[in-house]
Amino acid sequence: xxxxxxxxxxxxxxxxxxxxxxxxxxxxxxxxxxxxxxxxxxxxxxxxxxxxxxxxxxxxxxxxxxxxxxxxxxxxxxxxxxxxxxxxxxxxxxxxxxxxxxxxxxxxxxxxxxxxxxxxxxxxxxxxxxxxxxxxxxxxxxxxxxxxxxxxxxxxxxxxxxxxxxxxxxxxxxxxxxxxxxxxxxxxxxxxxxxxxxxxxxxxxxxxxxxxxxxxxxxxxxxxxxxxxxxxxxxxxxxxxxxxxxxxxxxxxxxxxxxxxxxxxxxxxxxxxxxxxxxxxxxxxxxxxxxxxxxxxxxxxxxxxxxxxxxxxxxxxxxxxxxxxxxxxxxxxxxxxxxxxxxxxxxxxxxxxxxxxxxxxxxxxxxxxxxxxxxxxxxxxxxxxxxxxxxxxxxxxxxxx
Amino acid sequence: xxxxxxxxxxxxxxxxxxxxxxxxxxxxxxxxxxxxxxxxxxxxxxxxxxxxxxxxxxxxxxxxxxxxxxxxxxxxxxxxxxxxxxxxxxxxxxxxxxxxxxxxxxxxxxxxxxxxxxxxxxxxxxxxxxxxxxxxxxxxxxxxxxxxxxxxxxxxxxxxxxxxxxxxxxxxxxxxxxxxxxxxxxxxxxxxxxxxxxxxxxxxxxxxxxxxxxxxxxxxxxxxxxxxxxxxxxxxxxxxxxxxxxxxxxxxxxxxxxxxxxxxxxxxxxxxxxxxxxxxxxxxxxxxxxxxxxxxxxxxxxx
Numbered sequence: 001x002x003x004x005x006x007x008x009x010x011x012x013x014x015x016x017x018x019x020x021x022x023x024x025x026x027x028x029x030x031x032x033x034x035x036x037x038x039x040x041x042x043x044x045x046x047x048x049x050x051x052x053x054x055x056x057x058x059x060x061x062x063x064x065x066x067x068x069x070x071x072x073x074x075x076x077x078x079x080x081x082x083x084x085x086x087x088x089x090x091x092x093x094x095x096x097x098x099x100x101x102x103x104x105x106x107x108x109x110x111x112x113x114x115x116x117x118x119x120x121x122x123x124x125x126x127x128x129x130x131x132x133x134x135x136x137x138x139x140x141x142x143x144x145x146x147x148x149x150x151x152x153x154x155x156x157x158x159x160x161x162x163x164x165x166x167x168x169x170x171x172x173x174x175x176x177x178x179x180x181x182x183x184x185x186x187x188x189x190x191x192x193x194x195x196x197x198x199x200x201x202x203x204x205x206x207x208x209x210x211x212x213x214x215x216x217x218x219x220x221x222x223x224x225x226x227x228x229x230x231x232x233x234x235x236x237x238x239x240x241x242x243x244x245x246x247x248x249x250x251x252x253x254x255x256x257x258x259x260x261x262x263x264x265x266x267x268x269x270x271x272x273x274x275x276x277x278x279x280x281x282x283x284x285x286x287x288x289x290x291x292x293x294x295x296x297x298x299x300x301x302x303x304x305x306x307x308x309x310x311x312x313x314x315x316x317x318x319x320x321x322x323x324x325x326x327x328x329x330x331x332x333x334x335x336x337x338x339x340x341x342x343x344x345x346x347x348x349x350x351x352x353x354x355x356x357x358x359x360x361x362x363x364x365x366x367x368x369x370x371x372x373x374x375x376x377x378x379x380x381x382x383x384x385x386x387x388x389x390x391x392x393x394x395x396x397x398x399x400x401x
Numbered sequence: 402x403x404x405x406x407x408x409x410x411x412x413x414x415x416x417x418x419x420x421x422x423x424x425x426x427x428x429x430x431x432x433x434x435x436x437x438x439x440x441x442x443x444x445x446x447x448x449x450x451x452x453x454x455x456x457x458x459x460x461x462x463x464x465x466x467x468x469x470x471x472x473x474x475x476x477x478x479x480x481x482x483x484x485x486x487x488x489x490x491x492x493x494x495x496x497x498x499x500x501x502x503x504x505x506x507x508x509x510x511x512x513x514x515x516x517x518x519x520x521x522x523x524x525x526x527x528x529x530x531x532x533x534x535x536x537x538x539x540x541x542x543x544x545x546x547x548x549x550x551x552x553x554x555x556x557x558x559x560x561x562x563x564x565x566x567x568x569x570x571x572x573x574x575x576x577x578x579x580x581x582x583x584x585x586x587x588x589x590x591x592x593x594x595x596x597x598x599x600x601x602x603x604x605x606x607x608x609x610x611x612x613x614x615x616x617x618x619x620x621x622x623x624x625x626x627x628x629x630x631x632x633x634x635x636x637x638x639x640x641x642x643x644x645x646x647x648x649x650x651x652x653x654x655x656x657x658x659x660x661x662x663x664x665x666x667x668x669x670x671x672x673x674x675x676x677x678x679x680x681x682x683x684x685x686x687x688x689x690x691x692x693x694x695x696x697x698x699x700x701x702x703x704x
Binding site: 055102103104106109112113114116117119129131137182211212214220 | 405408409410500501504505507509512531534535538539542543546547548549550
């Protein structure tokens, strides 16, 4: 939590009231009673000022600087604590449809819902929530200035090795373990949602697709997780799934860190399935009992079936991981979600205690020029939907009942 | 049921002592004495019964999960300890609470659909303009400090079902007792596991002679049994941990003694429930409907 400008995470959430005020005021606008209620009843006004004051206090604590980026449901600004210009925060302003047409999107709701409750060094911290005069909800988030894992992977000027990957993967799996321990599925793990704090700590961000584990037998949508990181059970349309979906995504991130290119990058959902089959083996009843019953299962021509890949394949394909690292990766990429390792089991793996030891945070490679924060920010700002880009982000109202 | 209750915002920010709660409400009243004298409203619990019935009507038309209705009820409670009910249009607030709760409990309904259904039920009080609901949603989230996850006792009940070897009748009755507790202040006073245990004890101790269909509420099944007092003595016995009465109940008492659950709180909850069932007998929909209607109309809160 060293990146946090605060001594402790104390979300003193004192939000709003101007909205309620407006709610009431607008209620009276057309009325016979006339005038606005707030002003006609001073005693009431005093009370509202109190809550409004609390909100204003929170709002006053921060200064909004420049815009960092814009997504479908939010605009992100760089901000800082008024009393300490060197302590940066990211202020995510949730766009409320001008006409309040559709209510708040599920993305915004989910982000607020989960970040309010989850507090862990590897999960982005929500410091405060306040509403601004123009009726917007503002989330004050931990500012993570060192970009994301995707930038590191893609930057050819950066050299990194097995020890660095071990450090990053350790932080990622700890963050995901914590979510699962609290019955939350992230459902959008990919390198560009893994942000890096100024001290090098990796933090899980963007909870716009997160949800709680469903009660047994209740359906969830399979339209989640960016395609390249989406596990085969979701591609086959499974409506009941578990933390194993996030573990697959982490396996894909692991492979990508090792190869420096996405390992299975399909152009369509169908292509994704065939690429997964080619790489890891064709899903079939023998290696994955029940797979043929999944709603969108497509039988493969036996002539083209690829047998389930074993340890040798992973060793050959990912030599930098070493035999034990390859073993961990293999356990995360099991086709059958029931055979896939859990986040907890992954953390208990031998790999962590073997040489090389994970790199210490302060020694981790960093993107060049991030000392000049502006460069980094302009990238984020320029990449219009950078942190929000998500093809799979659709809500299926009918199906989610 | 996400995250850990012990570090949850519910435990940190939305559980109050009885005194604190009374104090908060008294302050709301002090601030707005005139309106209070102009628009008297029935007992809070009677209002809650009325609101709950409206929510159920709304939920039924969209086949919603019970848990979303429960969350909506908690949202209403949270909203109305920060806001004077007489300054709001309760029909709009309850529709909004329902709409938001559905999103939170992962059974989202489209805003137009919700508004349409609400208009079908209360055409005088809900405008066709969906923006109103969107605006109210924003206010609701703000007033609740965007702390939206509510932990419910239902999960504890299902978890203890096996451990305490509860029969399906007992579980059904306890489930209905949990439904009923949302009509009281208990969700703002005690953690969900205490409520769940209260519901289990009530179901086991007061199990009515004619089990069967309790409906969504346990009131009709339990009110009489609880009033005649026999069971209350058994409850009293719980507190001295000696365990008297039939072996079934002794076993439960023993489990409780070892569980370190706050038995005093459990008994307090039982009393609260009993007094709810007493008040319930005075309930009639008409005065609630009329008083709220008069209030909303004469203050033009429906626009």
